[in-house]
Amino acid sequence: MSLPNQYLEEMRQIYLFERLDDAQFGQAMDHARMIQLTAGDMLFAEGDPCHHFFVVIRGMVKLFKSSADGSEKILELIPPKQLFGEEAMFLGQHSAYAEALEPTQLIAFDCHYFAGLLRENAELCLRMMTLMSHRSKSLLDEIGNLTLQSGIQRVVQYLMEAGNYSGIACTVRLNLPKNVIASRLGVKPETFSRIIAKLRNEGMIDCTKDTIRLKNVDSLRQVADGMLWLKVA
Amino acid sequence: MSLPNQYLEEMRQIYLFERLDDAQFGQAMDHARMIQLTAGDMLFAEGDPCHHFFVVIRGMVKLFKSSADGSEKILELIPPKQLFGEEAMFLGQHSAYAEALEPTQLIAFDCHYFAGLLRENAELCLRMMTLMSHRSKSLLDEIGNLTLQSGIQRVVQYLMEAGNYSGIACTVRLNLPKNVIASRLGVKPETFSRIIAKLRNEGMIDCTKDTIRLKNVDSLRQVADGMLWLKVA
DNA sequence: CGGCAGTTTGAGCACGATCAAGCACAGTGG
DNA sequence: CCACTGTGCTTGATCGTGCTCAAACTGCCG
Numbered sequence: 001m002s003l004p005n006q007y008l009e010e011m012r013q014i015y016l017f018e019r020l021d022d023a024q025f026g027q028a029m030d031h032a033r034m035i036q037l038t039a040g041d042m043l044f045a046e047g048d049p050c051h052h053f054f055v056v057i058r059g060m061v062k063l064f065k066s067s068a069d070g071s072e073k074i075l076e077l078i079p080p081k082q083l084f085g086e087e088a089m090f091l092g093q094h095s096a097y098a099e100a101l102e103p104t105q106l107i108a109f110d111c112h113y114f115a116g117l118l119r120e121n122a123e124l125c126l127r128m129m130t131l132m133s134h135r136s137k138s139l140l141d142e143i144g145n146l147t148l149q150s151g152i153q154r155v156v157q158y159l160m161e162a163g164n165y166s167g168i169a170c171t172v173r174l175n176l177p178k179n180v181i182a183s184r185l186g187v188k189p190e191t192f193s194r195i196i197a198k199l200r201n202e203g204m205i206d207c208t209k210d211t212i213r214l215k216n217v218d219s220l221r222q223v224a225d226g227m228l229w230l231k232v233a
Numbered sequence: 234m235s236l237p238n239q240y241l242e243e244m245r246q247i248y249l250f251e252r253l254d255d256a257q258f259g260q261a262m263d264h265a266r267m268i269q270l271t272a273g274d275m276l277f278a279e280g281d282p283c284h285h286f287f288v289v290i291r292g293m294v295k296l297f298k299s300s301a302d303g304s305e306k307i308l309e310l311i312p313p314k315q316l317f318g319e320e321a322m323f324l325g326q327h328s329a330y331a332e333a334l335e336p337t338q339l340i341a342f343d344c345h346y347f348a349g350l351l352r353e354n355a356e357l358c359l360r361m362m363t364l365m366s367h368r369s370k371s372l373l374d375e376i377g378n379l380t381l382q383s384g385i386q387r388v389v390q391y392l393m394e395a396g397n398y399s400g401i402a403c404t405v406r407l408n409l410p411k412n413v414i415a416s417r418l419g420v421k422p423e424t425f426s427r428i429i430a431k432l433r434n435e436g437m438i439d440c441t442k443d444t445i446r447l448k449n450v451d452s453l454r455q456v457a458d459g460m461l462w463l464k465v466a
Numbered sequence: 467c468g469g470c471a472g473t474t475t476g477a478g479c480a481c482g483a484t485c486a487a488g489c490a491c492a493g494t495g496g
Numbered sequence: 497c498c499a500c501t502g503t504g505c506t507t508g509a510t511c512g513t514g515c516t517c518a519a520a521c522t523g524c525c526g
Contacts, residue, residue, distance in 0.1 A: 468525105469501100469524100472524100476519080478515105482513090484509100485508105485510085487506105487508080489504105491503090496497080
């Protein structure tokens with residue numbers, strides 16, 4: 001039960017599999033299968049027993065926590081070429097919910113089988129640990145941002161990162177609904193909207209629909225770094 | 234440069250090293266050395282190049298983020314027998330600050346050398362990945378708690394976990410200063426104090442100095458689960 | 467055209483932060 | 497033995513960020 005060639009080539013370029021020789025790669029792709037999701041499909045829930053981990057091919061997956069009263073916090077947005085759910089392989093169950101935001105294709109790897117490959121291939125382990133380390137770092141950063149920064153700071157930081165650091169003015173295209181970005185940043189949609197309006201009134205950005213022009217990058221950077229306070233009210 | 238026998242025996246019981254045979258264990262302990270810290274000593278800073286990862290023997294280490302204006306958020310409190318800083322081994326630099334809260338002894342393992350051991354021992358890798366998975370899960374949980382729960386809920390949850398789930402009334406001894414616990418829970422010391430006072434006024438707990446009796450465990454559980462709201466004001 | 471979901475804007479509120487004062491306690495030195 | 501000091505904790509008063517509830521607006525699709 002191997003994958004179509006089209007997907008095999010894409011998997012070849014995933015960091016985790018890059019350095020495997022053809023035989024090892026073939027083994028890794030055994031017991032892998034393609035999954036097609038439509039927007040809103042739930043992939044797994046928190047606490048579900050874990051049988052697979054995943055790589056996104058096309059589309060977007062949201063990883064999120066949910067509270068008793070139904071509100072959500074998006075932990076991570078998983079774009080194509082990225083792996084997720086691997087930590088559950090070692091814990092036996094998933095730590096959060098996963099749901100497709102768009103029509104999404106992903107490859108599912110059998111945990112039990114893959115654990116066997118890991119046991120025989122320390123190089124593969126090292127790559128896996130490197131991925132897990134990056135995840136840990138980004139989670140640590142996220143906790144710092146949530147507790148030490150204001151909503152405005154997180155929004156501006158997000159815009160600057162999306163605008164890939166070009167020192168001068170640049171435009172950002174939001175590739176996701178604003179309420180999704182808001183949840184990712186830990187604010188309510190209304191608050192997100194107000195923050196964008198505030199930045200527009202301050203002349204730091206222009207925006208039309210889902211396209212945002214970063215006009216005054218210096219000021220924005222000051223806001224993100226906490227050197228410049230914008231009163232919300 | 235091996236360690237005194239006293240410490241070797243303690244290292245033997247660390248999850249990461251449990252299953253190694255004597256030869257492997259001996260190798261792992263090569264290039265390990267003991268470090269003695271006094272309260273307030275900084276072990277590493279965020280961004281520092283990483284040369285070691287650590288296991289706490291005695292004492293307590295705080296892992297924290299710091300913002301421009303000097304305020305801190307404790308990410309994790311590391312008790313004896315626990316490992317930390319391992320993710321930096323794969324990233325090259327530390328993701329947060331680490332500082333001793335008390336007189337603390339720890340063992341430092343040389344990253345470069347240990348990476349070599351990992352490359353030759355997939356079983357060791359699996360153990361390491363399991364540890365990293367647990368860390369990821371607890372970080373994911375932390376993000377959920379910070380964004381989906383109120384301060385009161387986090388405090389109550391902390392007390393219940395510290396009182397190890399005995400269904401009936403129990404006493405909790407806070408083994409750390411309250412301002413440290415407050416930072417760990419993402420609230421200011423004043424707020425923490427007010428929350429404790431609130432719980433006392435509601436008759437759910439008794440407290441004298443650093444000892445807290447959980448009187449009404451049912452109500453406390455309801456508060457933690459969001460089934461019961463306590464107005465702060 | 468109506469319906470619906472996403473977004474914006476308004477008004478008011480509450481949680482938790484800030485600033486400030488008071489208190490308990492331990493350590494130090496006269 | 498008693499000030500003196502410093503630190504950590506508590507309590508009070510006030511403020512602001514961000515949330516809630518509500519309404520209006522936009523774009524999209526049937």
